[in-house]
Amino acid sequence: MTRVDIAILVLAMAGTATLYMALWQPGGSAARYATVRVEDETVLRIDLRRDGVHAVEGPLGTTRIQVSEGRVRVTDSPGRRRICVRDGWLDRPGAATVCLPNRVVVAIPGTTETELDGITW
Amino acid sequence: MTPGQRIRRAGRRLLALGLAAAVLAACSGEPDVHHRRMLVFGTMVDISLYGLPDDRAEPLLAEMEAHLRQRHDAWHAWEDSALTRFNEQLRKEGRARIHGPLRPLFDQGLPLARRTGYRFDPGIGALARAWGFHGDLSGEAQPPSDAFLRDWRAHPHSAADLERDGDMVTTDTRDMRLDFGAVAKGIALAEVHEQLAATEVDAGIVNAGGDLVTIRQPGQRRWRIGIRHPEAEGVVGTLSVDADEAVFTSGDYERRFEHEGNRYHHILDPDTGRPARGLRAVTVIHEDPALADAAATALMVAGPDDWRRVAAELELDHVLVITPQQRVRATPAMARRLDPDREADMTFETVELP
The missing domain is CATH 3.10.520.10 (ApbE-like domains)
Structure with a gap:
């Protein structure tokens, strides 16, 4: 093996590692960010790799959103039934919840091949 | 092999590796899909279209959204709409005229009600209102009184008691309010489907709060x-x-x-x-x-x-x-x-x- 061969091997391994880091996602579906819309307007784009709490204002008041361990959930929102709070954690692309009284939609964009095309209820 | 040949051979190998990497990177690309979410018909409507370029998909999505909003505004059963104005006239005069955007509701809704034996009945608007379902249920919703329900069972309203002659609708039932809520979404999705199916979109799905329609199919699956x-x-x-x-x-x-x-x-x-x-x-x-x-x-x-x-x-x-x-x-x-x-x-x- 010559020095050039070794150089190519090293380069190939480095290239593979770079591609792996750039493209590989567990299950091909790790969610990286969530969007928050109020009245059909995107008001917030949340990085799901950063834990924290967020608040957005809708017509009825404040909707509170928490991010933890790559997941996002609504912790509080005005409205009697609070369906979006009960929906709990969202962690997959395509997941979404809607706080209808306060016109807030929290969604993780995208879908994956193995996921469903939709849900009927 | 001279150093020059070795370097050229190394170069070719690097080129091949680079090409392979490019192919891999291309595989990871997002499918050509356009989404739009909107709050309409009291729910979240989600439209996904596959295989259209941006400059075609975005105007099409905007057009579908505008269409759904127009239907929502015309067909709303309790907020000011063409339907509630129709209902007002029907209650006051016992007759009202179907016009423009109301036509699909009556043309499709009334025959469907008959086909279901009036188990789906657009004539029950006053009942739905008495139950508080003509609202956001955020107040102190409660069932109607027993007296109201007894009276309803004795004299139920039904779209079966509407007479339609051309665009003129008449009824003898007092206080009848029409509510096509159980079919409005279906009629609107049929319209959106018809419009999308006439385009060159590869595939699409319109999901209106858990009720959906597909356009073609995603590839072979x-x-x-x-x-x-x-x-x-x-x-x-x-x-x-x-x-x-x-x-x-x-x-x-x-x-x-x-x-x-x-x-x-x-x-x-x-x-x-x-x-x-x-x-x-x-x-x-x-x-x-x-x-x-x-x-x-x-x-x-x-x-x-x-x-x-x-x-x-x-x-x-x-x-x-x-x-x-x-x-x-x-x-x-x-x-x-x-x-x-x-x-x-x-x-x-x-x-x-x-």
């Missing part, structure tokens, strides 16, 4: 649609759905309120004047979204004893019901479409239609 579990997280199973089909579900968990420890949901039985009993949810697949919508409601109203007979009368093949006893009962054609989720804590059975 069928659409995969989960059926939401009535109370637990997750789905009871996955349906294989073909090109240009509608999937509509009515469930007792959709719009509802609690009063003094009892739950009341929005699918009202025109005969009893109370929420339909005995089924948790009904899912229908049909090529006509309006029929699928009306049928899902009518079968909820028909209940556990009658849904199969009514489904047969409506000539449905693909029906699935979920009972309070955690049973999923599907017609043979529907059972073939269903991949049950074995963790769903449900019993699955196939039932023939009469």
Whole structure:
């Protein structure tokens, strides 16, 4: 093996590692960010790799959103039934919840091949 | 081999590696899909279109959104709309004229009501209003008084008592309010489907708060649609759905309120004047979204004893019901479409239609 061969091997391994880091996602579906819309307007784009709490204002008041361990959930929102709070954690692309009284939609964009095309209820 | 040859050979290998990397990177690219979410028809409507360039998809999505908003504004059963103005006139004068955007509601809604034996009945607007379902249920919703319900059962309103002559509708029933809520979404999705199917879109899906219609199919595979579990997280199973089909579900968990420890949901039985009993949810697949919508409601109203007979009368093949006893009962054609989720804590059975 010559020095050039070794150089190519090293380069190939480095290239593979770079591609792996750039493209590989567990299950091909790790969610990286969530969007928050109020009245059909995107008001917030949340990085799901950063834990924290967020608040957005809708017509009825404040909707509170928490991010933890790559997941996002609504912790509080005005409205009697609070369906979006009960929906709990969202962690997959395509997941979404809607706080209808306060016109807030929290969604993780995208879908994956193995996921469903939709849900009927 | 000279150093020069070695370097050239190394260069070629690097080039090959680079090409392979480029191919891999291309594989990871997002599919050519455009989404739009909008709040309309009291729910979240989600449109996904595949295989269109940006400059074609975005205007098309905007056009569909505008269409749905226009229908929502014209057909709203309690906020100011062409329909509520029609209702006002009908209540005052006993007659009112169908015009413009109301035509599809009457042209499709009234025959569908008749076909379901008025189990889906647009004539029950006053009843839905008395139950508080003409509102956001955010106040202190409560059932109507016993006196109101007794009176309703003695003199129920029904679209069967409308006379239609051309565009003129007359009725002798006092205080009749029309509410096409159980079919409006279906009619609107049929219109959106027709418009999208006339374009060059590869495939698409329009999901209006759990009721959906497909346009063509995604590549060689069928659409995969989960059926939401009535109370637990997750789905009871996955349906294989073909090109240009509608999937509509009515469930007792959709719009509802609690009063003094009892739950009341929005699918009202025109005969009893109370929420339909005995089924948790009904899912229908049909090529006509309006029929699928009306049928899902009518079968909820028909209940556990009658849904199969009514489904047969409506000539449905693909029906699935979920009972309070955690049973999923599907017609043979529907059972073939269903991949049950074995963790769903449900019993699955196939039932023939009469």
